[in-house]
Amino acid sequence: MDSAPITSLGKYRVETTLGAGAMGVVYRAFDPHIERRVALKTIRNELFDSGERASLMARFRNEAQAAGRLSHPNIVAVYDYGEADGTAYIAMEYVDGRSLEAFLRAGEPLDLHTALDWFTQLLAALAYAHEHGVVHRDIKPANLLVTTRGQLKVTDFGIAHIESSTLTVVGSVVGTPSYMAPEQFCGDSVDGRSDLFSAAVVLYQMLTGQRPFAGPPASVMQQVLRATPPRPTQRNPALPAALDAVLMRALSKERAARYQTPAELRAALVEALNGVSSHSTHSTFAEDDRTVLMAAAAGGTASSAFRPPPAPATVEKLPTVWPAGDLAAVQASLAAQVGPVARLLVARAAARAADLPTLSALLVPHIPSDKGRKQFADALSMLAEDASHGSLRTDTSQRPSQPPAAPRDGTSMSGSAPATSLTPEQIRAAALQLAVYLGPIAHLIVKREAPRALDLRMLQQRLADAISNDHDRASFLRVTGLRTD
Structure with missing residues (x-):
């Protein structure tokens, strides 16, 4: 490394330069008072004008305050904050390793196993930070350090949000585009679920080698807000198929549809790979928060936190014992709560269930809110009642005869607003059908399009136009009977 340009900062003896950027330099230094090696992160005040300096210094002090209140083996410790010779610095734990x-x-x-081991450590760090009122807001590989012993540590709390803090960061949109949650692009408030979205992006990249959202910032923003990324197994077929459902839910656009806590996300991963009950894994997570999980040494065994399935995973198919219409109804009800991932969840659960109550019991834990679980349970109760009289049916199984086709722009022949013949039941059923492909946003789209449609057929056609994915649109058209091939 190059020789350090300065020899000391405050009480610290500077040894060498670890890295340099536009805002400052990171040094390896030595604290002679307690004989400890540290990393000194610095900012040179004279490099910025007065207005920019105030904002930058607030962010720098915010990092010291945010990380300084956290003491966890998977978070880089902050020891000291100071200013000397026109340079502000943070003295922090020196990590011998590399960034992710x-x-x-x-x-x-x-x-x-390495990826899941490191991700487990990341979840442990986030759980601890969130419990102490700190949301990182910039989880990305560059801010995750891996020691030579395989221990992952979270660093750079420069734009962290601290509950009850008076410190602010200028600008409402903060983060790194490819790893930002949808609410960060919108300038909305952030919470722990925003960090979990970013963490899921990191896991996706570790497992596939590619980011789920990539390209210029404007394109990334549109992808994060509207596009569904390819399933992990599409990019890495060697992955267990069960990971698809977990990752796609973790990357949901709506916060309420994601896993709500690090413990819940970890439990879902363990259940997906081990078949272990969510309740049992959830109860042991608190202990994992206090344990550093080490990556396996060369030639050694992998972390016991996750074990591979006994045989290569295969894509599950809908069993013949379940009529397709029955599962379509269950899938539509679940999609209203968790989005497009419902297709994968229902396929997996159907392979393990022989009756509706068992199927319901397997699916309910994937719904994040109590209200959503109740709504799903109520919907399945209605389906079960239908089943007692025959096969399950969606609300669209008995369609009224369709009137002649009307103009596609939604107006009547006279040019006035359409007098729709849609019933509330038809509108609700259409929303459930669309939710299988677009998730919870389907309800907003149906609410917008229903007043513009003369009849059910016109509504379904307009909804098909809202599905950007060609394969999904074709599937929707076949389900609704608009396409028969």
Whole structure:
């Protein structure tokens, strides 16, 4: 490394330069008072004008305050904050290792067990930070350090949000585009679920070698807000198929549809790979928060936090014992709560269930809110009642005869607003059908389009036009009977 340009800062003896950027330099230094090696992160005040300096210094002090209140083995410790000779500095734990970004630079997926081991440590760090009122807001590979012993540590709390803090960061949109949650792009308030979205992006990249959202910032923003990324197994077929459902839910656009806590996300991963009950894994997570999970040494065994399935995973198919219409009704009800991932969840659960109550019991834990679980349970109760009289049916199974086709723009022949013949039941059923492909936003789209449609057929056609994915649109058209091939 190059020789350090300065020899000391405050009480610290500067040894060498670890890195440099536009805002300042990071040094390796030594604290002679307690004989400890540290990393000194610095900002040179004279490099910025007065207005920019105030904002930057507020962010720098925010980092010291946010990380300084956290003491956890998976978070880089902050020891001191000071200013000397026109330079502000933070003295923090010196980590002998590399950033996760360095491991991912080649664009190749990591070993499954290594990736899950490191991700478990990340979840432990986030759980601790969130419990102490700190939301990181910039979780990305560059801010995750991996020691030579395989211990992951979270660093750079520069734009962290601290509950009850008077410190602010200028600008309402903060973060790194490819890893930002939808609410960050919109300038909405952030909470722990925003960090979990970013963490899921990191896991996706570790498992596939690619980011789910990539490209210029404007394109990334549109993808994060509107597009559904390819399932992980599409990019890495060697992955267990069960991971698809977990990752796609973790990347949901709506916060309420995601996993609500790090413990819940970890439990879902363990259940997906081990078949372990969510309740049992949830109860042991508190202990994991206090335990550093180490990556396996060369030639050793992988972390016991996750074990591979006994045989290569295969894509599950809908069993013949379930009529397709029955599962379509269940899938539509679940999609209203969790979005497009409902297709994968229902397919997996149907392979393990022989009756509706068992199917319901397997699906309910995937719904994040109590209200959503009740709504789903109520919907399945209605389906069960239908089943007692025959096969399950969606509300669209008995359609009224369709009147002649009307103009596609939604107006009547006279040019006035359409006098719709849609019933509330038809509108609700259409929303459930669309939710299978678009998630919870389907209800907003149906609410917008229903007044513009003369009849059910016109509504379904307008909804099909709202589905950007060609495969999904074709599937929707076949389900609704608009396409028969």
